[in-house]
Amino acid sequence: MTSPPQLKRSMQGRHLVMISLGGAIGTGLFLGSGEVISQTGAIGAILAYALGGLIAYMVMLCLGELAVHMPIAGSFGEYAGRYINPATGYMVAWMYWLTWTVTLGTEFTAAALLMQEWFPHVPIWLWIMIFAATVFFLNISSTRFFAEAEFWLALIKVATVVLFIILGTAAIVGIIPMQGYDTAPLLSNLTKDGWFPEGFWPIFATMLVVNFAFSGTELIGVAAGETQNPEKNIPRAINAAIWRLLIFFVGTIIIVSALLPYQATAVNDTHGLSHSPFVSVFSRIGIPYAEDLIRFVIITALLSAANSGLFAASRMLWSLSSTQKLPAVFSRLSRTGTPMIAICVTMMGAIPGLLSEFYAPEVIFTNLLNIAAFTMVIVWISICVSQFNFRRQWYKSGHTVSQLKFAAPLYPLTPILGGIFCVLTCLSMATDPNMRASFIGCLIIMALCYIGYFISLKKPKH
16 A cells, blocks of 8 residues: 655745734734723733733744654644554644634635625625635645745735834824823723723633634644754744744733723624724724725634635645545645645635625634634643643653654643633633533534544555
């Protein structure tokens, strides 16, 4: 039996960083941040995003150790299969595939809704088809072309956030006049309504939204199998991406909270999806066409996240096929080195978005987002457990930490705390009545994955 063809290592370090940033900077920052501030207050939101960044950093440190030791495509499923058990590895691979596949639906649906604000007479399904075709083309091209396209898509988002933080800081200290303020607002608005006006519980209740905002950083692990010099580029990309994200997210929260009343930061149905806190701040500073500008950036962010998501999910199918858990057709590569069948099947995840023309798009968007958030946290838990077990086996086999090319610091504290925080995040979903149906649905999907694995064992190998 011949082994399947291997993916090409054509990504550079700068591609890794931008793919990770591009996967994370999206609706979670441009839209979700305002929702978190409105529920927790300014200080609560700052603490929530700081904690979310710390959790993401712990998980990424664990991932970095595993990815440098085994830089393979479909990383999470492979790590869980080796260091937890094969059935869990199978479940994790499918859950991560589900994460990004349903996210395709949310990204295409949200982008179509935004385009409809510009072109109200063009049907939503047509925009979804256009966006899906664009992302599909970028993914079936060579890995290098995909990475380069994602680099520039992500750069638009990064530049917007940096500009927002610079202009927002200038407004806070009084360099730029701010509508509604006669003097420099400074940071007095952060505690104007008290330190925790909504209490402590909302900080924890919003952690699923916050953690989902940082999701995408783990794309570094998926791309490890197609990266040049992974021993050097993966640790560098993890550190660069996490610290930049932490600065971007916390910096954004401080700017928004300092310049807007916390009750006025949430996205509302009256103004549509593009009425994010970014629009409100830019408008009050006096940036012309602020709403149109942010709408364009959010659409770019959504397409960038969908582009990365299709890449990540298709590599999970490729990995399952290359380890004989799926038919060999899924691991076949095109002349450009991309898993064409895996990409085509994953694109089917955009179908729920097509239904939004006939069934309330906001309802579909919210439910798909809940499923994607939960499944992502399950994957993060598996990364922490896999690294914990890997290091134990490493020590038992007589190796030392100095022999690792990259080692997560403060073992075993890092994987234990990262895993515990992720479990608590999952439990917070169960306590939210609006998320409970999605939570139960995800548990059923996990159970079906385990059942599917044991059924696959009984099938004859070809």
